[in-house]
Amino acid sequence: MVYPEAPSASQVERAAAILREARNPVLLAGHGAARNHAGAALARFAEHTGVAVATTFHGKGVLADDHPNSMGAIGFMRRDYANFGFDQADVIVAVGYELQEFDPVKINPDGDKQIIHIHRFPAEVDAHYSVAVGIEGDISGSLDALREAVPARPPHTGAAKIRELVADELFRGQQDDRFPLSPQRIVADTRAALGRDDIVLVDTGAVKMWMARLYPTYAANTCLVSNGLSTMGFSLPGALGVSLARPDRRVLAVTGDGSFLMHSQEIETAVRERIPLTVLVWEDSGYGLIEWKMRLETGTVSNVRFTNPEITQYAASFGATGYHITQADDLLPTLRKALDDDGVSIIVAPVDYAENINLTDHLGALTDPL
Numbered sequence: 382m383v384y385p386e387a388p389s390a391s392q393v394e395r396a397a398a399i400l401r402e403a404r405n406p407v408l409l410a411g412h413g414a415a416r417n418h419a420g421a422a423l424a425r426f427a428e429h430t431g432v433a434v435a436t437t438f439h440g441k442g443v444l445a446d447d448h449p450n451s452m453g454a455i456g457f458m459r460r461d462y463a464n465f466g467f468d469q470a471d472v473i474v475a476v477g478y479e480l481q482e483f484d485p486v487k488i489n490p491d492g493d494k495q496i497i498h499i500h501r502f503p504a505e506v507d508a509h510y511s512v513a514v515g516i517e518g519d520i521s522g523s524l525d526a527l528r529e530a531v532p533a534r535p536p537h538t539g540a541a542k543i544r545e546l547v548a549d550e551l552f553r554g555q556q557d558d559r560f561p562l563s564p565q566r567i568v569a570d571t572r573a574a575l576g577r578d579d580i581v582l583v584d585t586g587a588v589k590m591w592m593a594r595l596y597p598t599y600a601a602n603t604c605l606v607s608n609g610l611s612t613m614g615f616s617l618p619g620a621l622g623v624s625l626a627r628p629d630r631r632v633l634a635v636t637g638d639g640s641f642l643m644h645s646q647e648i649e650t651a652v653r654e655r656i657p658l659t660v661l662v663w664e665d666s667g668y669g670l671i672e673w674k675m676r677l678e679t680g681t682v683s684n685v686r687f688t689n690p691e692i693t694q695y696a697a698s699f700g701a702t703g704y705h706i707t708q709a710d711d712l713l714p715t716l717r718k719a720l721d722d723d724g725v726s727i728i729v730a731p732v733d734y735a736e737n738i739n740l741t742d743h744l745g746a747l748t749d750p751l
């Protein structure tokens with residue numbers, strides 16, 4: 382295959398020399414890999430070199446989460462399962478990663494790992510992202526060239542262990558009948574309601590942390606997360622755009638109640654323009670992520686609670702249908718009903734964010750270097 386923007390042969394050879402000597406190379410795929418449709422080349426590269434692959438939130442799905450080399454998404458708040466894969470790594474192959482996606486201190490705390498940076502343009506660097514070799518060019522072409530320059534290796538065994546940790550947490554979530562709902566239950570039911578190629582858009586907030594870390598994603602650009610600058614208010618108007626662009630897919634906007642109140646006026650657009658829209662609001666009557674960070678960083682919490690309108694009545698006032706979940710078992714059938722409907726539906730799911738701090742405590746205590 383001929384690619385435009387072919388990588389330089391000398392850059393490829395310098396990177397191959399590092400990879401041949403690597404004891405435990407790990408791959409991080411970012412936004413650029415998804416945006417540049419590098420998923421197929423990435424899978425070929427992972428299968429040949431045996432590397433375990435994590436993605437950033439923006440790269441979610443560029444390697445399917447059920448691929449044997451996949452470790453899922455890298456942790457953002459603190460550590461998460463996929464971070465274990467980087468603890469013992471000596472080389473990081475970063476593919477389409479950009480510094481603003483997340484702070485590399487989390488995967489290269491001592492700045493001692495060798496980094497091969499593959500992207501269409503040179504890397505921005507910092508003390509934890511100091512590039513040993515940059516390969517600039519078409520991402521798929523660069524991956525194929527590097528693959529051809531290194532010997533095949535057996536698959537990294539750690540990836541399967543990490544997939545198991547994620548699957549176990551989701552399985553427990555699926556069984557969790559508590560009300561307000563556990564975040565894991567909402568993620569599990571969201572996954573069950575959508576097909577592999579359907580598209581979910583996730584707003585920023587605690588909701589994003591849960592969806593990004595746990596929602597199994599099988600193709601690039603099927604779980605679109607507001608990250609980087611992380612603007613609130615992206616998912617609902619974003620879903621209108623996705624519905625128009627991909628009328629063949631079912632589309633779900635997932636948002637916290639704070640973000641919902643920043644963009645809910647666009648329900649009017651959906652009703653007026655007859656654009657199918659389903660919105661799932663994780664309701665905690667607060668800025669859940671800010672509360673979570675305050676607890677972690679200052680130990681005190683202030684000014685993060687607010688009162689919602691009665692959202693089902695609010696939705697009805699636009700001519701949309703509102704659903705208020707009142708028990709855990711109602712969520713999945715309601716999601717299915719709304720997604721099968723061509724109209725505009727807003728589903729309110731009360732969430733138990735006591736799980737936020739439990740999660741960071743649990744992950745902080747967990748060390749499982751692979």
Ligand SMILES: Cc1ncc(C[n+]2csc(CCOP(=O)(O)OP(=O)(O)O)c2C)c(N)n1
Pocket residue numbers: 584585586587588589610611612613614636637638639640641663665667668669670671
């Ligand atoms: C436009 C904008 N304003 C403020 C912020 C800072 N911020 C990030 S998350 C968040 C709270 C989000 O609350 P909510 O939408 O209810 O989601 P939750 O965290 O409760 O899941 C805030 C205020 C932001 N990212 N974007």
